[in-house]
Amino acid sequence: MTLKARPHITRDESLVFEISSPGKTAFQLPPLDVPTVDPAAALGEDNVRQEIEGFPEISEVEVVRHFTRLSSWNYAIDFGLYPLGSCTMKYNPRVNEVAARVEGLAWAHPYQPIELSQGTLEVMGALESALAEITGMDAVTLQPAAGAHGELTGVLLTRAWLESQGNPRKKVLVPDSAHGTNPATATMAGYQVQNIRSNAYGTVDVEELARTVNEDVAALMLTNPNTLGVFERNIAQIADILHSKGALLYMDGANMNALIGIARPGDFGVDLMHLNLHKTFSTPHGGGGPGSGPVAVKKHLEPFLPIPRLVRRTGGWTLDFDRPQSIGRVRAFYGNFGVFVRALAYIMACGGDGLTKIAMDAVLNANYVRKKLENYYELPHREPTMHECVFSDERQAKHGVRTADIAKRLIDYGFHPYTVSFPLIVPGALMIEPTETESKQELDLFIDALIAIAHEAEQDPEMVRQAPHSTRTSRVDEVSAARKPVVRWKPPA
Amino acid sequence: MLEACGANSLEDLFRHLPTEIRLKKPLKLPPNKSEYEILHYFNQLGAQNANRYASFLGAGVYYHYQPALVDAIASRAEFLTSYTPYQAEISQGTLTSVFEFQTMICQLTGMEVANASMYDGSTAMAEAAMMAVRITGRDSIVVAHAVHPEYREVLRTYAKTQGITVRESAYDDSSGRLNLDDLREKVDSATAALIVQSPNFFGVVETLNEAGHVAHAQGALLIHVFTEAVSLGILKPSPETDIVAGELQSFATPPNYGGPFAGVIATRERFIRQLPGRLVGQTVDRHGRRAFCLTLASREQHIRREKATSNICTNQALLALMATVFMTVYGRRGLRELAEQNLAKSRYLARSTAIRFTGPFFNEFVTVPRRKPEIVNQELLEKKIIGGLPLDRWYPELEGCMLLCATEMNRREDMDLVVEALNQ
Numbered sequence: 001m002t003l004k005a006r007p008h009i010t011r012d013e014s015l016v017f018e019i020s021s022p023g024k025t026a027f028q029l030p031p032l033d034v035p036t037v038d039p040a041a042a043l044g045e046d047n048v049r050q051e052i053e054g055f056p057e058i059s060e061v062e063v064v065r066h067f068t069r070l071s072s073w074n075y076a077i078d079f080g081l082y083p084l085g086s087c088t089m090k091y092n093p094r095v096n097e098v099a100a101r102v103e104g105l106a107w108a109h110p111y112q113p114i115e116l117s118q119g120t121l122e123v124m125g126a127l128e129s130a131l132a133e134i135t136g137m138d139a140v141t142l143q144p145a146a147g148a149h150g151e152l153t154g155v156l157l158t159r160a161w162l163e164s165q166g167n168p169r170k171k172v173l174v175p176d177s178a179h180g181t182n183p184a185t186a187t188m189a190g191y192q193v194q195n196i197r198s199n200a201y202g203t204v205d206v207e208e209l210a211r212t213v214n215e216d217v218a219a220l221m222l223t224n225p226n227t228l229g230v231f232e233r234n235i236a237q238i239a240d241i242l243h244s245k246g247a248l249l250y251m252d253g254a255n256m257n258a259l260i261g262i263a264r265p266g267d268f269g270v271d272l273m274h275l276n277l278h279k280t281f282s283t284p285h286g287g288g289g290p291g292s293g294p295v296a297v298k299k300h301l302e303p304f305l306p307i308p309r310l311v312r313r314t315g316g317w318t319l320d321f322d323r324p325q326s327i328g329r330v331r332a333f334y335g336n337f338g339v340f341v342r343a344l345a346y347i348m349a350c351g352g353d354g355l356t357k358i359a360m361d362a363v364l365n366a367n368y369v370r371k372k373l374e375n376y377y378e379l380p381h382r383e384p385t386m387h388e389c390v391f392s393d394e395r396q397a398k399h400g401v402r403t404a405d406i407a408k409r410l411i412d413y414g415f416h417p418y419t420v421s422f423p424l425i426v427p428g429a430l431m432i433e434p435t436e437t438e439s440k441q442e443l444d445l446f447i448d449a450l451i452a453i454a455h456e457a458e459q460d461p462e463m464v465r466q467a468p469h470s471t472r473t474s475r476v477d478e479v480s481a482a483r484k485p486v487v488r489w490k491p492p493a
Numbered sequence: 494m495l496e497a498c499g500a501n502s503l504e505d506l507f508r509h510l511p512t513e514i515r516l517k518k519p520l521k522l523p524p525n526k527s528e529y530e531i532l533h534y535f536n537q538l539g540a541q542n543a544n545r546y547a548s549f550l551g552a553g554v555y556y557h558y559q560p561a562l563v564d565a566i567a568s569r570a571e572f573l574t575s576y577t578p579y580q581a582e583i584s585q586g587t588l589t590s591v592f593e594f595q596t597m598i599c600q601l602t603g604m605e606v607a608n609a610s611m612y613d614g615s616t617a618m619a620e621a622a623m624m625a626v627r628i629t630g631r632d633s634i635v636v637a638h639a640v641h642p643e644y645r646e647v648l649r650t651y652a653k654t655q656g657i658t659v660r661e662s663a664y665d666d667s668s669g670r671l672n673l674d675d676l677r678e679k680v681d682s683a684t685a686a687l688i689v690q691s692p693n694f695f696g697v698v699e700t701l702n703e704a705g706h707v708a709h710a711q712g713a714l715l716i717h718v719f720t721e722a723v724s725l726g727i728l729k730p731s732p733e734t735d736i737v738a739g740e741l742q743s744f745a746t747p748p749n750y751g752g753p754f755a756g757v758i759a760t761r762e763r764f765i766r767q768l769p770g771r772l773v774g775q776t777v778d779r780h781g782r783r784a785f786c787l788t789l790a791s792r793e794q795h796i797r798r799e800k801a802t803s804n805i806c807t808n809q810a811l812l813a814l815m816a817t818v819f820m821t822v823y824g825r826r827g828l829r830e831l832a833e834q835n836l837a838k839s840r841y842l843a844r845s846t847a848i849r850f851t852g853p854f855f856n857e858f859v860t861v862p863r864r865k866p867e868i869v870n871q872e873l874l875e876k877k878i879i880g881g882l883p884l885d886r887w888y889p890e891l892e893g894c895m896l897l898c899a900t901e902m903n904r905r906e907d908m909d910l911v912v913e914a915l916n917q
Contacts, residue, residue, distance in 0.1 A: 027827035104539025119538035184794035286811025333751025351525030481776035
């Protein structure tokens with residue numbers, strides 16, 4: 001097989017504090033064109049600090065080399081496949097980055113006059129309409145900063161709507177296959193979380209749901225396709241059960257990549273949902289953020305959306321703060337605008353047909369991986385696969401090799417690991433989402449690597465358990481990091 | 494590939510979906526566009542906005558120069574297109590830079606631990622309040638009225654559903670600082686935390702030490718909020734502070750019409766287990782070499798689910814990296830010099846205007862122009878200057894006042910024009 005990776009020289013680099021030496025600088029400031037001011041006189045002697053103890057002092061070229069060397073220790077989507085399930089690590093088109101840096105947009109201040117902000121507001125308006133069309137919903141707020149923040153907004157909207165009906169209710173239902181953010185969000189919004197068990201197919205047990213939903217239930221938070229990559233086929237019935245008891249259906253849109261142009265949540269009974277622009281809509285993850293988590297709702301929830309609302313009036317766009325039923329603000333200003341520009345650029349580059357093609361290719365790629373690997377890894381749920389598939393380490397575990405070991409060994413083959421040990425309903429899960437980004441060649445290399453590892457697990461399990469072997473940093477001891485946390489650098493005593 | 498999947502067409506892969514929920518018509522979106530067309534579209538929209546105006550707006554979002562290195566490094570694919578560093582062996586670049594970020598935030602704020610970032614300053618403040626509620630077991634928050642109005646709105650949204658009471662404490666009408674008498678009345682034995690922004694929304698440096706004494710006398714915590722991170726280059730952190738919640742937009746992030754920015758929470762080591770968000774810790778690899786990894790994940794949603802300290806998952810890592818590069822570029826001397834330039838510019842702008850508050854200010858201040866703020870601003874717009882922010886929208890009692898900010902980006906000539914307009 002063709003190897004994706006070989007070891008190469010990596011450069012060592014100390015922490016910036018360790019290479020710092022007094023007097024070095026990398027900054028330039030223009031000469032001051034106004035009189036200098038004595039800080040102690042202007043601010044009061046007690047308010048002025050002496051110096052910033054330990055702050056770095058290095059030269060410009062050292063700054064560049066420092067961060068460039070650090071960067072070389074990272075894996076990234078631009079190196080290859082990033083098969084993280086439910087994370088949708090797809091290619092981040094560079095035109096989006098150029099668009100986001102357009103001066104009139106990037107340097108726009110949120111409080112500049114509205115008549116000098118029509119360009120930024122148009123971006124927001126165009127994105128809101130595109131997302132409403134894609135989801136089949138009636139209104140969209142762009143304010144939430146990330147998926148979990150969108151969830152919080154959604155549950156607060158649920159509560160506000162229920163309150164307007166006379167009773168906020170007590171519980172939010174969360175399937176046991178859900179992302180951890182769902183139960184954490186429901187708690188943050190003041191609800192008790194009731195976990196509901198999945199059936200043998202890994203989907204919602206409709207009969208159990210019907211027995212569980214009562215007047216105490218505010219909403220069900222459902223991911224569809226779920227975290228097994230299985231579409232909840234009874235979705236319309238699930239929605240009916242909730243609606244008949246006055247509860248709402250919230251959809252976690254993390255897996256929307258499987259559905260764009262195929263089916264719309266607004267057409268199958270969803271009342272409200274969030275999207276992740278940093279997943280489905282190609283904005284870069286940046287090592288953990290920024291994201292953006294717009295929330296799309298049906299008409300009945302629209303009055304409760306966060307303030308301000310973007311409205312089009314004769315003469316142009318404006319912001320409406322007069323919304324008496326609004327849940328209030330969930331964030332200062334209007335959301336992660338720079339991420340909106342990137343997502344809108346992506347939607348424009350794809351067009352409606354292109355977005356549909358994306359869902360199709362993403363589903364094809366996941367099905368291909370599943371088919372090619374199902375003889376080597378246990379597939380606990382055999383329902384049709386959408387955009388991701390979930391294996392278990394059952395066969396390899398017999399040799400003492402667990403999903404985390406297989407993941408680390410995958411690094412030696414030049415790939416980022418899949419999502420490890422999630423969803424929780426599959427013991428020892430390997431959760432794989434290839435996305436539409438990958439070619440057959442890349443997928444074949446990945447498949448070959450996992451097949452090779454399956455053999456290694458039988459023949460040389462200890463070698464797999466010690467992986468990775470080719471990286472600059474070998475297996476990291478996470479246990480002792482948590483036992484005695486060292487979370488900042490300190491000068492040697 | 495289809496054959497391998499046992500399918501004849503792509504459509505076959507979707508046949509298991511109920512037909513009644515399938516989308517029957519194409520999405521109503523414009524046809525796909527080329528790169529050139531896309532950039533043309535955004536350039537045109539950019540041209541509809543303010544372009545090349547001198548601006549004196551601050552109020553939580555500041556114009557500071559972005560050193561060229563920041564974008565060069567943050568644009569590197571290895572940082573830009575990488576995921577959250579859960580797989581430590583191939584994420585040491587991100588992890589190391591976050592460890593440096595956490596360290597520099599501690600050095601700047603005088604705190605002992607800092608997290609890897611929050612969405613922004615406003616949500617950092619709300620999460621800090623919830624953190625204080627967990628630490629103290631109390632359920633009431635006192636927030637200074639001179640905290641950014643939109644931050645207070647976010648706090649109320651978060652607090653409402655958790656049964657947390659929020660009370661506001663007045664500012665002193667003459668100094669623009671905390672009214673300590675009012676504060677002593679508001680902070681009581683049910684108060685989990687007192688939240689004070691410094692420099693506050695009026696640009697005035699608060700009396701954090703006194704605020705801390707009032708809070709601590711009642712067993713409450715003091716949360717210090719900042720929106721202008723450059724002020725940390727010159728202002729002394731208060732030893733009374735228990736939690737710092739701040740906004741780092743000033744460290745190299747363009748205003749972006751309000752986001753993405755990077756918030757952060759820093760605190761004392763003893764509160765580390767109540768800290769929300771990701772945290773990077775030092776450890777070793779199998780060969781005993783220094784390495785870094787995400788740590789204390791048992792606070793977080795993916796492990797603790799409904800018992801987590803917060804639901805936060807995605808943070809603002811790339812913006813935190815930009816702040817780290819910015820702090821490294823400016824360094825020990827540069828940040829101080831930058832802060833001093835800001836101080837000098839704001840003093841020049843303020844020199845012959847009617848300043849509303851007597852409290853010391855950093856780079857923004859409230860002024861009372863001779864004419865209505867709207868008229869002054871309209872006149873300045875004709876000179877391609879965006880003036881100050883009228884405050885009556887949030888503070889009806891400050892009708893006729895505007896908040897003006899001057900940074901190292903503002904030139905003397907423009908400041909002269911503003912002063913002239915204010916005094917006409």
